[in-house]
Amino acid sequence: MRKVRVLVIGSGPSGLTAALYTARAQHSTVVITGNQLGGQISTTDEVENYPGFPDGITGPELVENMKNQAERFGAELIFDIVTEVDFSKGSPFYVKTDGGEEFSADSVIVTIGANPRELGIPGEKEQVGRGVSYCATCDGFFFRGKKIVVVGGGDSALQEALFLTKFATEVDVIHRRDELRASAILQDRAKAHPKINFIYSTVVDEIKSGDDGLVSHVVLRDVKTGNVYQHKTDGVFVFIGYDPNSKVFGDQLALNDEGYAIVDPLFRTNVEGIYAAGEIHDSIFRQAITAAGQGCSAALMAIKWLDDREDLLQPLDAVATPAGD
Ligand code: NAP
Numbered sequence: 001m002r003k004v005r006v007l008v009i010g011s012g013p014s015g016l017t018a019a020l021y022t023a024r025a026q027h028s029t030v031v032i033t034g035n036q037l038g039g040q041i042s043t044t045d046e047v048e049n050y051p052g053f054p055d056g057i058t059g060p061e062l063v064e065n066m067k068n069q070a071e072r073f074g075a076e077l078i079f080d081i082v083t084e085v086d087f088s089k090g091s092p093f094y095v096k097t098d099g100g101e102e103f104s105a106d107s108v109i110v111t112i113g114a115n116p117r118e119l120g121i122p123g124e125k126e127q128v129g130r131g132v133s134y135c136a137t138c139d140g141f142f143f144r145g146k147k148i149v150v151v152g153g154g155d156s157a158l159q160e161a162l163f164l165t166k167f168a169t170e171v172d173v174i175h176r177r178d179e180l181r182a183s184a185i186l187q188d189r190a191k192a193h194p195k196i197n198f199i200y201s202t203v204v205d206e207i208k209s210g211d212d213g214l215v216s217h218v219v220l221r222d223v224k225t226g227n228v229y230q231h232k233t234d235g236v237f238v239f240i241g242y243d244p245n246s247k248v249f250g251d252q253l254a255l256n257d258e259g260y261a262i263v264d265p266l267f268r269t270n271v272e273g274i275y276a277a278g279e280i281h282d283s284i285f286r287q288a289i290t291a292a293g294q295g296c297s298a299a300l301m302a303i304k305w306l307d308d309r310e311d312l313l314q315p316l317d318a319v320a321t322p323a324g325d
Helices: 013-024 039-043 059-072 136-143 155-164 184-192 288-308
Strands: 002-009 029-032 076-078 082-086 093-097 102-110 114-116 147-151 170-174 196-199 202-209 215-222 228-232 235-238 242-244 274-276
Touching (some): 002 288, 039 059, 059 076, 155 184, 170 202, 215 235
Parallel strands (some): 002 102
Antiparallel strands (some): 114 242, 215 228
């Protein structure tokens, strides 16, 4: 069992910022990165709205910078996923990983983020990697010269639709209402783009494949008229929002009905010494900069909490054993 002062779960902008702050405050900090270092921003092609980069920066570059900055102050990144937690007896908290590591941490900062939501329709799961994708940056390249659909009407859908025009000949955005949710600036850009068409008030009922096993059609339903028809496409990119990655916490953290962590305005969860930042609790702002700011705030709270109980903390070289073992 490895003992650390601060364990950060997740490595998106909130996690890497939290780690930068706690490590710089001289608290030993380990980050369990999750499957994807950097989280969702690492799959974003161009980040234009992160302050300090007037010409924009790619998601992977931004992540690399954040990682290097946290490591410069001593944060250690471990490429692993958390499989089990025991927060039940208060600090120190116990965390196990898929790679078989066990940690005891005086404080935990949960920045585990959220995952793309699936449509849940026939053909979707089966065709992932054969024409169905949730990541334009990862898969857009495979659709050079092809015709694709993007499902969703929010910022993600339009931003990714615009990105996909670099590859595809035609991008049809399918939205379930007759009004987009996306911000005006993205709407203006997408509507002005010659390769982007909009299919409103329409849902995808099924994704079909051809003899080659690749996506060939989607079955669309006009929700106003009830008309059901087939629409030819080579790919389906789904951007319909995200679900928080909170399952691993079971009933050990207070979550709302949608599974988002409940925090107070100081980023404290219901467990003293555990903080949450970024998309694991924030379903509203969801920006790299807000996630980073929240990670900073959560870290400052954790630092204060650790400093206030300095006398109670065990030395880091002590072998920790879960209470009751
Ligand atoms: P979102 O804003 O929640 O939009 C999700 C879209 O998917 C909505 O249009 C929604 O339709 C649709 N949808 C949801 N469930 C569906 C289903 N089962 N079938 C069909 N359509 C479905 O999610 P998002 O676009 O991922 O954005 C999340 C947050 O990140 C937002 O706050 C956004 O501003 C932010 N963001 C910002 C940027 C940027 O600033 N450049 C880029 C990406 C994301 P309804 O509209 O009918 O609900």
